[in-house]
Amino acid sequence: MEKSLLDSEFLDSVLQQNDYDQENIIMILQDITARYNYLPQEALEYIAKRLNLPRSHLYSVATFYKAFSLTPRGKYILNVCTGTACHVRGAEKIKETIVQELDIHEGETTENFLFTFETVRCLGCCALGPVITVNEKSHGGLDRKKTHDLIEQYEKEG
Amino acid sequence: MNRLESQKDLERHREQLKKQRDPQRPLISLCAGSGCGAYGTDEVKDALEREISQNGLKERVEIKVTGCHGFCEKGPIMVIHPEGTFYSQIKVEDVPEIVAETLVNKQLVDRLLYKDPVSKQKVSKESEVPFYSHQHRLIFGNNGLIDPTNIDDYIAMEGYSALAEALFSMSPEEIIDTIKESGLRGRGGGGFPTGIKWASCRKAHGEPRYVMCNADEGDPGAYMDRSLLEGNPHSVLEGMVIGAYAIGSNEGFIYVRNEYPLAVKNIDIAIKQAEDYGLLGEDILDSGFDFKVKISRGGGAFVCGESSALMRSLAGKVGRPRAKYIHTVEKGYRDLPSTLNNVETWANVPLIINKGADYYASIGTEKSKGTKIFSLVGKVKNTGLVEVPMGTSLRTIIYDIGGGILKNKKFKAVQTGGPSGGCVPEGLLDLPVDFEKLTQAGAMMGSGGMIVMDQDNCMVDVARYFLDFLQEESCGQCVPCREGVTRLLQVLTDICAGEGKDGDLELLENVADTLHELSLCALGGTAANPILTTLLYFRDEYLEHIHEKKCRAGVCKGLFYYEIDEEKCNGCHVCFRKCPQEAVYGEKKEPHTIDQEKCIHCTICYESCKFEAIVIK
Numbered sequence: 117m118e119k120s121l122l123d124s125e126f127l128d129s130v131l132q133q134n135d136y137d138q139e140n141i142i143m144i145l146q147d148i149t150a151r152y153n154y155l156p157q158e159a160l161e162y163i164a165k166r167l168n169l170p171r172s173h174l175y176s177v178a179t180f181y182k183a184f185s186l187t188p189r190g191k192y193i194l195n196v197c198t199g200t201a202c203h204v205r206g207a208e209k210i211k212e213t214i215v216q217e218l219d220i221h222e223g224e225t226t227e228n229f230l231f232t233f234e235t236v237r238c239l240g241c242c243a244l245g246p247v248i249t250v251n252e253k254s255h256g257g258l259d260r261k262k263t264h265d266l267i268e269q270y271e272k273e274g
Numbered sequence: 275m276n277r278l279e280s281q282k283d284l285e286r287h288r289e290q291l292k293k294q295r296d297p298q299r300p301l302i303s304l305c306a307g308s309g310c311g312a313y314g315t316d317e318v319k320d321a322l323e324r325e326i327s328q329n330g331l332k333e334r335v336e337i338k339v340t341g342c343h344g345f346c347e348k349g350p351i352m353v354i355h356p357e358g359t360f361y362s363q364i365k366v367e368d369v370p371e372i373v374a375e376t377l378v379n380k381q382l383v384d385r386l387l388y389k390d391p392v393s394k395q396k397v398s399k400e401s402e403v404p405f406y407s408h409q410h411r412l413i414f415g416n417n418g419l420i421d422p423t424n425i426d427d428y429i430a431m432e433g434y435s436a437l438a439e440a441l442f443s444m445s446p447e448e449i450i451d452t453i454k455e456s457g458l459r460g461r462g463g464g465g466f467p468t469g470i471k472w473a474s475c476r477k478a479h480g481e482p483r484y485v486m487c488n489a490d491e492g493d494p495g496a497y498m499d500r501s502l503l504e505g506n507p508h509s510v511l512e513g514m515v516i517g518a519y520a521i522g523s524n525e526g527f528i529y530v531r532n533e534y535p536l537a538v539k540n541i542d543i544a545i546k547q548a549e550d551y552g553l554l555g556e557d558i559l560d561s562g563f564d565f566k567v568k569i570s571r572g573g574g575a576f577v578c579g580e581s582s583a584l585m586r587s588l589a590g591k592v593g594r595p596r597a598k599y600i601h602t603v604e605k606g607y608r609d610l611p612s613t614l615n616n617v618e619t620w621a622n623v624p625l626i627i628n629k630g631a632d633y634y635a636s637i638g639t640e641k642s643k644g645t646k647i648f649s650l651v652g653k654v655k656n657t658g659l660v661e662v663p664m665g666t667s668l669r670t671i672i673y674d675i676g677g678g679i680l681k682n683k684k685f686k687a688v689q690t691g692g693p694s695g696g697c698v699p700e701g702l703l704d705l706p707v708d709f710e711k712l713t714q715a716g717a718m719m720g721s722g723g724m725i726v727m728d729q730d731n732c733m734v735d736v737a738r739y740f741l742d743f744l745q746e747e748s749c750g751q752c753v754p755c756r757e758g759v760t761r762l763l764q765v766l767t768d769i770c771a772g773e774g775k776d777g778d779l780e781l782l783e784n785v786a787d788t789l790h791e792l793s794l795c796a797l798g799g800t801a802a803n804p805i806l807t808t809l810l811y812f813r814d815e816y817l818e819h820i821h822e823k824k825c826r827a828g829v830c831k832g833l834f835y836y837e838i839d840e841e842k843c844n845g846c847h848v849c850f851r852k853c854p855q856e857a858v859y860g861e862k863k864e865p866h867t868i869d870q871e872k873c874i875h876c877t878i879c880y881e882s883c884k885f886e887a888i889v890i891k
Binding site for chain 1: 308309311312313346347349491492493494495496497500501532533534535570571572573574575576587588589590591592593649651652653657658689692723725727731736739740743747749876877878881
């Protein structure tokens with residue numbers, strides 16, 4: 117993120133919603149992620165200063181929890197559920213298909229910043245397995261073909 | 275709505291609500307749980323509203339969008355009251371017919387009725403669907419009857435009557451005694467007696483005390499907590515307020531996974547509504563008791579389901595567990611006395627207060643009381659949430675409720691208890707499920723995930739899967755877990771890749787012992803359970819992988835190949851067309867063959883063959 121894009125007004129509003137409380141740091145980082153899709157370094161520095169926290173503390177939290185990324189992510193985050201129910205119904209094949217189609221591995225983003233490929237431990241809609249979510253929308257009952265079609269559909273939407 | 279200022283006010287409001295509701299008025303209950311939602315409930319609801327208003331029925335029919343009904347396999351689900359007509363797998367195109375036939379003409383739409391896969395009979399009423407009729411839905415049953423975003427629905431179903439009873443007719447000690455006598459044990463995994471936990475927290479030194487709801491549902495394959503929070507959030511809140519009053523706490527938290535957006539939304543609405551009604555916040559029902567609740571959204575770390583890790587995470591820190599000799603009931607959040615219970619445990623509390631300890635203790639087995647919600651998933655026909663009395667056999671759950679194994683394949687094992695649990699084989703299907711029996715079998719109750727596996731699941735791969743999961747989720751602070759889990763995973767990965775060697779199994783058992791003895795928290799302490807139970811019940815599969823380089827389930831790449839059984843193949847050409855490698859050849863109506871050089875073992879042909887002609891070698 118370029119300096120000019122750092123929206124201090126937005127960051128202040130996030131801090132305010134979370135009562136400027138150091139204990140709410142995880143939710144503060146979630147709110148920033150919801151806006152930028154990742155945690156820009158400048159935003160972390162800003163938050164650290166305003167909350168009077170060492171930057172190392174923010175870094176430890178940001179790298180411990182799976183919900184956070186320090187590098188920019190794509191427009192569509194393909195989150196493959198790797199819960200047990202999805203695993204026994206073939207989540208591995210869905211992962212393979214994404215790797216083949218997009219030539220990125222888990223945690224990586226396509227060069228055009230359209231897709232990021234991640235996994236999640238269980239989404240709690242096991243009846244639909246194997247499931248992936250694209251941003252907030254769930255897609256269930258997938259196989260190789262349907263995964264291919266799904267990616268194609270999002271590519272078209274751009 | 276005005277604030278309710280006494281128990282009488284609450285009862286008066288309830289009576290009014292009941293009077294306003296005509297039990298004979300048609301009511302369509304539409305499931306919008308996460309499962310049905312993904313199948314398209316929203317579109318069905320829009321179509322339904324449109325169709326109803328076009329038919330001029332708007333005043334006469336009520337539509338209720340509810341939480342999860344449990345039968346996720348058949349979503350979207352619709353139940354039309356008062357008859358209880360049950361339609362499943364509804365599409366937008368079905369809506370006009372439902373309105374014209376069922377609502378106007380009072381006729382059933384035959385093609386939308388549920389067909390029981392066992393008896394092949396069509397069933398018209400929800401209560402007669404075998405998936406439901408074998409259940410005992412004390413906690414989960416109201417999900418299908420209430421709109422989770424409307425507190426009045428909960429109040430009309432006797433909601434918050436237990437809270438009023440507790441505040442005005444019981445002392446905190448009496449409540450704790452009632453919970454103790456009921457035999458309620460924690461539903462999150464450990465099965466610790468809830469009443470004893472509350473009593474220790476009440477006695478502990480230090481003020482203030484905190485109560486918390488653990489909604490960081492992490493066991494992969496378990497989603498009952500999600501569905502309870504989404505579908506009946508007030509039952510959880512009511513339980514928490516009663517618990518807080520009993521323990522002497524005025525502040526609480528709900529720690530919920532951020533991956534559950536609908537649960538976060540519904541519990542947030544529920545808190546606001548309960549505050550407006552004076553059922554939460556300051557001076558609840560003018561009793562003088564204050565209790566406020568905050569939502570804390572988790573950051574996606576499995577280990578945060580552990581109590582001390584959760585409390586650190588609540589304080590905005592990295593969620594690393596602490597040694598167990600310091601109890602969180604004495605020194606928990608902010609080093610103050612804290613009681614943490616799971617979502618389902620809290621939801622049991624109002625029921626116990628309303629119906630009494632004796633009633634509750636009459637359900638279940640000697641040491642495990644009440645009902646338990648299981649998420650029955652994997653290779654089973656009727657996937658969904660199942661609530662049964664403790665002590666119900668695995669066979670009843672999997673075959674009578676679950677309808678048996680998908681595609682009538684052969685049952686191999688059922689995995690219970692998440693990554694700390696184990697795999698129970700066919701020989702133990704008649705095991706009555708309770709805390710003790712599952713532990714004796716080497717598995718665990720856990721939070722109630724039940725993942726059914728069939729002949730196509732490799733048990734070595736399943737063990738590898740869980741260790742892979744745990745290696746990812748280990749917080750890394752203690753050596754036995756960080757290094758031990760990593761080594762276990764390496765050995766299992768080698769075995770799955772056909773590089774297993776003599777002594778591997780002994781090594782696994784050895785490291786498992788160390789983990790059990792020396793890990794700081796339960797994540798590491800139980801991490802080897804998936805290996806130990808599969809070694810106990812499926813050792814021959816491990817030996818085949820190591821010595822014969824063979825994976826009989828056809829999962830481990832390189833340890834199997836496909837062949838076409840010429841006697842069963844009728845040359846239907848489906849595999850020929852579907853194979854992405856063009857590795858299948860043969861003329862139509864003649865038996866086909868697979869070119870082993872070209873085959874990449876992608877499983878497409880195996881899954882698409884309707885004649886079981888493709889076999890794993």
